[in-house]
Amino acid sequence: xxxxxxxxxxxxxxxxxxxxxxxxxxxxxxxxxxxxxxxxxxxxxxxxxxxxxxxxxxxxxxxxxxxxxxxxxxxxxxxxxxxxxxxxxxxxxxxxxxxxxxxxxxxxxxxxxxxxxxxxxxxxxxxxxxxxxxxxxxxxxxxxxxxxxxxxxxxxxxxxxxxxxxxxxxxxxxxxxxxxxxxxxxxxxxxxxxxxxxxxxxxxxxxxxxxxxxxxxxxxxxxxxxxxxxxxxxxxxxxxxxxxxxxxxxxxxxxxxxxxxxxxxxxxxxxxxxxxxxxxxxxxxxxxxxxxxxxxxxxxxxxxxxxxxxxxxx
Numbered sequence: 059x060x061x062x063x064x065x066x067x068x069x070x071x072x073x074x075x076x077x078x079x080x081x082x083x084x085x086x087x088x089x090x091x092x093x094x095x096x097x098x099x100x101x102x103x104x105x106x107x108x109x110x111x112x113x114x115x116x117x118x119x120x121x122x123x124x125x126x127x128x129x130x131x132x133x134x135x136x137x138x139x140x141x142x143x144x145x146x147x148x149x150x151x152x153x154x155x156x157x158x159x160x161x162x163x164x165x166x167x168x169x170x171x172x173x174x175x176x177x178x179x180x181x182x183x184x185x186x187x188x189x190x191x192x193x194x195x196x197x198x199x200x201x202x203x204x205x206x207x208x209x210x211x212x213x214x215x216x217x218x219x220x221x222x223x224x225x226x227x228x229x230x231x232x233x234x235x236x237x238x239x240x241x242x243x244x245x246x247x248x249x250x251x252x253x254x255x256x257x258x259x260x261x262x263x264x265x266x267x268x269x270x271x272x273x274x275x276x277x278x279x280x281x282x283x284x285x286x287x288x289x290x291x292x293x294x295x296x297x298x299x300x301x302x303x304x305x306x307x308x309x310x311x312x313x314x315x316x317x318x319x320x321x322x323x324x325x326x327x328x329x330x331x332x333x334x335x336x337x338x339x340x341x342x343x344x345x346x347x348x349x350x351x352x353x354x355x356x357x358x359x360x361x362x363x364x365x366x367x368x369x370x371x372x
Contacts, residue, residue, distance in 0.1 A: 059104065059122075060138020061095050063131050063180045067105070068115060068122035075112035092265060128191050132184035141171065141178065158334035168333055174238060183240055187247075189279065190218035193265050196362035197278075197309060204225045206305070208272040210235055211262055212296070213280045216244045219309075220276075221251035221291040227348050231259045233269050242365075264292050278309035278364070283335040286346060295351030297371065308367040313339045343367050 062068065070076060072277040078093035085092070100107045104118045117125075121130040136142065141164060147194045148159035160168050170178035203209070203223060211220040211231040215255050217234045232253065234244055238261035248254040260269050265288070269273065275296045281289050296306055311322035326337040338346065347369045358366040 059099065061092075061132035062099060063122050063138070065092075066124065066131075068119050068131070068300045069124055070339075071105075071113055071115055071119075072123055072125075075108055075110070077110075077112045078180050081113070082276070083339070092194065096274035110290040110313045112367075130188050130192070132181060133188040136181050136185035138342035139178070139179070142332060148330075149331055150325070153329050158332040160310070161334070172239070177240075179239065183243070186279065187218045188214045190215070190222075193278070193309075193360070193362045193364050194219045197364065197366065198222050198226045200244055200358055200360040201307070201366050202275075203230060206273040206337070208233065208274075210269050210272045210275045210277055210279045212236075212268055214278075215240060215274075216247045217251075217253075217257065218247060219278055220257065221248060221253045223252060224253040224256055230256070232322075233260055233272065234258070235262060235264070235269055237261060237263070237265050256283075256362060264295060266295070269296050271301060272299070272304065273301060274305045274307055275300055275308065276307040281335075282307055282310050282337055283333045285334055285336070286349075289335075290349045291345055292346065293352060295349045300371070302371060304371070306347070306369040308343065308369070309342075309364050310339055310367065311339075312357060312365045313337050315339060340367075 065087065070081055070084055078096055079089045082089035082092045085152050096105055096113050097107060099105050100113065103116055105113045106116050107123050120126055121128065122134060123129055141160065144163045145160040148162055149288055151157060151162055152159045164171050172182050197219065207253060208231045209223065211217065212235050213222050214234045214236055214349050217259045220234055221233045234241065234257055241261045244259060245254065248257050279297050283290070284292065293306070311325060313326065322337040329335040331338060340357050347354050352369040353371050353372045354372055355368045358368065360366065
């Protein structure tokens with residue numbers, strides 16, 4: 059999948075089917091080897107080989123197009139990058155020590171790594187935007203934002219989720235809060251979605267402080283990046299900044315109890331090896347929030363794998 063995404067195969071066959079030889083010439087690849095990769099992907103429903111030996115798009119392959127409205131190309135690229143699989147290769151280190159495999163391999167945390175390696179950081183932020191494209195409609199329809207006047211999206215990346223919420227709620231004012239190098243690249247998306255005039259871009263570090271006096275603070279795929287101690291610190295800073303009747307909205311997968319299969323359980327191993335964070339059960343979120351002076355009021359499922367965990371001041 060990573061090879062096909064990295065080479066842009068889906069873009070190259072968007073208009074018509076092409077043979078592996080033609081695709082290899084366009085991507086400076088070895089044709090017989092590329093054919094073997096595409097044949098394997100076709101057997102899984104990603105691409106299809108027709109009777110002429112040419113490869114064409116399938117619904118799954120459409121997600122690898124860079125211009126698809128719900129493109130997952132950047133996410134597929136990120137998950138196959140060497141810094142990810144090298145961390146997975148050190149899973150035993152994390153199991154034996156409780157340490158973060160990525161930090162052992164790279165000599166620094168993943169977020170330090172993103173900041174020092176601009177291309178890697180850019181891939182990560184684009185991948186997070188891909189995920190927001192898929193989940194944003196489900197979040198918008200699952201939660202009633204009508205009572206909220208000002209919403210802060212903490213570590214909101216380029217603003218894809220915030221833009222979707224603002225478009226669906228014309229009364230709402232948004233604050234996009236993230237690190238400076240992320241915020242600097244958010245303007246184009248906000249402009250293209252027509253919400254730039256209702257969005258304040260603020261740079262900062264959520265371990266230090268977050269923008270004050272908002273009605274709600276939202277975090278999607280943020281708390282799962284961090285261990286309990288770090289997560290409590292973030293939540294305490296939100297507690298200090300939020301209005302007395304404000305809300306905290308944590309958008310994450312919730313791990314089901316027991317042996318039920320769940321994508322959250324697989325993603326939890328990514329968090330273990332790459333970020334040092336974890337996916338949590340509802341009980342664990344309740345305890346985490348309580349430690350920061352917050353009370354979990356409800357967990358709202360969406361039609362995506364994500365849930366919205368709502369909390370208020372205790």
